[in-house]
Amino acid sequence: MGALPRPDLPPGPRRELNDALHDLHHLAGWPSLRTLARETGVSHTTVSHVLSTPRLPTWGVVELLVEALHGDRDHLHVLWLDASTSGDDVAGSAPRIAGRRAEVAAVRRHLETGAGLLLVTGEAGIGKTTLVTTAAGQAGCFVAVARCLPLSTQVPLMPIADALRSVLTHEGGEWFEDALRACPAYVAPTLGVLLPELDVAPPPPMGGGSDRQRFFSAVAAVLEALGHLRPWALVIEDVPWADAVTLDLLERLVAGTHLPPVVATWRTEDPDLPDEHLAWRGRTSRRAATLHLEALTLAETTEQLRLLGVDAATDAEAIHRRSLGQPLFTEQLAAAGSDRVLPGELQTFLARRITDLDEDAWVLARTLAVADRPLTASELATAAGLDADPTPALRSLDSRRLLAEDRDVVRLRHPLVAEAIRHRLVPGEGDHAHRAVARLLAELPDPAESEIADHLKAVGDSAGELVWRIRAARSAERRFAREEAYPLWKRALELWPRPDTDLDSATTLTEVHVRVIETSIAAGAGEVVVRRHVEDAMAASLPDQGRAEVLMRAGDLECAVGDEDEGLRLIEEAVAISDRYPPTADAVHILEVRANILGSLGRHAEVRAVVEKGLVMAESVGAVALHRVMLALKAWTLAEQGKDEEAVALAAEARLMAPASEDPACALRVAAWETDVLLATGAPRETVAAAAAGALAEADRWHIPNLFTDSVVAAVALAHLRAGDVTAAAAVVDPRLRDHTRAGLGATQDAHCAILLRRGRLDEAQALLRTQPSQYDYNYNVSSSERDVLEAELCLWAGRLHDAREPIDRTADFLLSGGYAATSSRVLALHARMEADLGSSDTRDRERAERRRRVTARRSSGHLDPLGPDARGPDLVANRLLWCAELDRIDSSDRLEQWVEAAAAWDRVTRPHDAAYCRWRGAQVALREGRATLAARLLKRAAADAREHVPLLRAITATGSGR
DSSP states (O other), X not given: OOOOOOOOOOSSHHHHHHHHHHHHHHHTTOOOXXXXXXXXXXXXXXHHHHHHSSSOOOHHHHHHHHHHTTOOHHHHHHHHHHHHTSSTTSOTTSOOOSSOHHHXXXXXXXXXXXXXXXXXXXXXXXXXXXXXXXXXXXXSSEEEEEEOOOOSSOOTTHHHHHHHHHHHTGXXXXXXXXXXXXXXXXXXXXXXXXXXXXXXXXXXXXOTTHHHHHHHHHHHHHHHHHHHHSOEEEEEEOGGGSOHHHHHHHHHHHHOSXXXXXXXXXXXXXXXXXXXXXXXXXXXXXXXXXXXXXXXXXXXXHHHHHHTTOOHHHHHHHHHHHHTTOHHHHHHHHHTTTOOSOOHHHHHHHHHHHTXXXXXXXXXXXXXHHHOSOBOHHHHHHHHTOOSOSHHHHHHHHHTTOBOSOSSOBOBSOHHHHHHHHHTOOTTHHHHHHHHHHHHHHTSSSOOHHHHHHHHHHTTOHHHHHHHHHHHHHHHHHTTOHHHHHHHHHHHHHHOSOTTOXXXXXXXXXXHHHHHHHHHHHTTOOHHHHHHHHHHHHHSOOOHHHHHHHHHHHHHHHHHXXXXXXXXXXXXXXXXXXXXXXXXXXHHHHHHHHHHHHHHTTOHHHHHHHHHHHHHHHHHTTOHHHHHHHHHXXXXXXXXXXXXXXXXXXHHHHHHTSOGGGOHHHHHHHHHHHHHHHHHTTOOXXXXXXXXXHHHHHHHHHTOOSHHHHHHHHHHHHHHHHTTOHHHHHHHHHHHHHHSOSTTOHHHHHHHHHHHHHTTOHHHHHHHHHHSOOGGGSOOOHHHHHHHHHHHHHHHHTTOGGGGHHHHHHHHHHHHTSTTGGGOHHHHHHHHHHHHHHHTTOOXXXXXXHHHHHHHHHHTSSSSOTTSTTOOOTTHHHHHHHHHHHHHHTTTOOOHHHHHHHHHHHHHTTOHHHHHHHHHHHHHHHHHTTOHHHHXXXXXXXXXXXXXXXXXXXXXXXXXXXX
């Protein structure tokens, strides 16, 4: 059986769940509905509804289906929970909620099928009410909601009365009346005291506590009777404000049976809570389930802000940093907009905790607020200048709930508490605290350089701040945290004493300018910002060698996004300046950049000359890392010359000269060239993955999402895709896209698009490809041509044949005109396929002849025949055979033997999807010739090889079914 129809679902959790189920169905070999029905124990109609209708299935059926398809139950359960709480089936009155999907599902399950008490706990403002209200709105049963209030005089049983009244008024009261009729006679009069609208005479008093016993029994009786008639549940909010009688009744209900499930909310960290309420919590907690709510994550806060109508993209991180994910605080800060001043309501709320502190407690609180970081008690006393034992003052702060619960260090409970304290500082008071904290931090074994610089900035000490900014920037770069380093270097440049002087022998103005440029690129600052930094550096008074470094970076930028010729001229000028001085590591780096650019443009002879020069210079100055990179580059030039064995051996030598952990940045640069060499020489995917493993492990460890990481990840993914293992390719790509922003990961994104193509998600792949920068935004190079090939393949599989012409023409014009012509057989085969697909609708021989002419003309348009004797590449023979078969397919003169021979050639280089394509085409020829048995055999083998290529598998299935 083939693929089942997919329902028309909008993007979102419901569609993700359905896509995952269809992927499992595909990976399991598309078992029939009746097969799945036998394995799951449900009807085939039910299975069909799960896969092919937009209605959300129950988890029980989904679980059975996942087990039958040998899928990941836990992963699918998460997807089902997301889909079930995504709001698609929620009544319009139910409030929207950020995050909390698992918690909403847990509360809803308790309301629908639970028993006893579920206590939802959390601090004030954490979102308990929103959670239970949302769950109640989604529950598949009636939910009576009651709230306890902090009244000056307690009203006994008020929440119970409210809950019963909501049942009484529901649907005209028939349900409640039916329940009363099923209860003993004493129940209605007893409840009449609580619900005057029942209009019944109250029972005579019994005295001696019996009245309470009778009342509790009456409430229990009616609750049980209501549950016998229909499922329902009870929600009671803010139980800490409940009166003692209500608490006693709830305790009895929790202990009973045949009663509705109860959900109650409980505010934690309330210093004013009476002892009897704490005792009640202790007694009931042994029989009740507890769901404690934590603060929201950054992603959930972003969702909350979006629901509030706030521009979450710009404000979320800053607001979350201040609110720590406390929903109430987030809402208040969002309402205040960009104003950094605490909103009035929050000021009032927090001020109550910090008023009337004694002198020692205030000094400690002030120091903690200014430090804005945890300190040990000893460090805090030192920074505060407190000679006395700080313990009494710390106890005073703790009694007001101002300190976080931490046994090892002292810190304020919440950033907004720190803001409130800083807001109360008088002039001069803050300066003293900032200097004291800066002195303390500077004396630590591992000084917090950036924090020290911030404290010195706060008191206007520019000279001291500059020293610590530079130290912080260098520390960040040692951790490969260039995004963090960028604003530090930028601030250092702003603080520089004079534009024509250096700070000291270890820090030069050249270094600061160069680091600003480099880190701004790594931080994704954008072309306009980077250009401004380059222009500032070019205008600065720098020594010759410093100017050479800036010229190289200016040229690199121009070659990427500006005037390519001007960029190369600037780099050549940088090389000329460097050549006037003794060799340096910086001069070798300039040569490396020049070789990279020339290589991307296919100017291979020039690359070889630059690399040889760089190798000599790197060895002469003892630049081990640069020498390794130059060796890897030389290996790449050898591969381009067809010297495969030498290239592979030299690339491995460069990698093995040092472990990746010794210099992760160098390891990534070497790995980028080595994986390129291995792909160019047709190495097995296991070899490619092994060569990249060390460098990628370091990239993951240090979170280095740079150009070289991008190249290595994409190369490993491509090796898996060539081998037909889409799942393995996704395992390499998906975690990197989740863990990093997409900026700077263009090749990895392209690999993701290729994975989506093979999984049949063509529209999604096309949309993602369009979000990538256009080829016209940057100068065209070999990376641009790879993306064009991917776009053309997408168009062909999607049936948009005419749209494939433009990207094919672009990449063919580029590759055939330069040094890549010898390895461009793949593009010629793709062009022939496009013309053959288009030719299937031609009705005249002249049109088909013109298509053949275009295909053969394209082959001879370059300075070298990409299919001729001077061409090279592991897939050359297979592409040559494929090209010939596609050429003949234009006028239906292709022969079965051509396709079978091409498939065998693809088998020899372990390219199962390409082999499957050829066998599919061969089967079409066999059917055309009336050789049905042979066609069936070819289709069976093609389907086996195309198991993870959904569009190709669909085409094979369609041919087999006569479509």
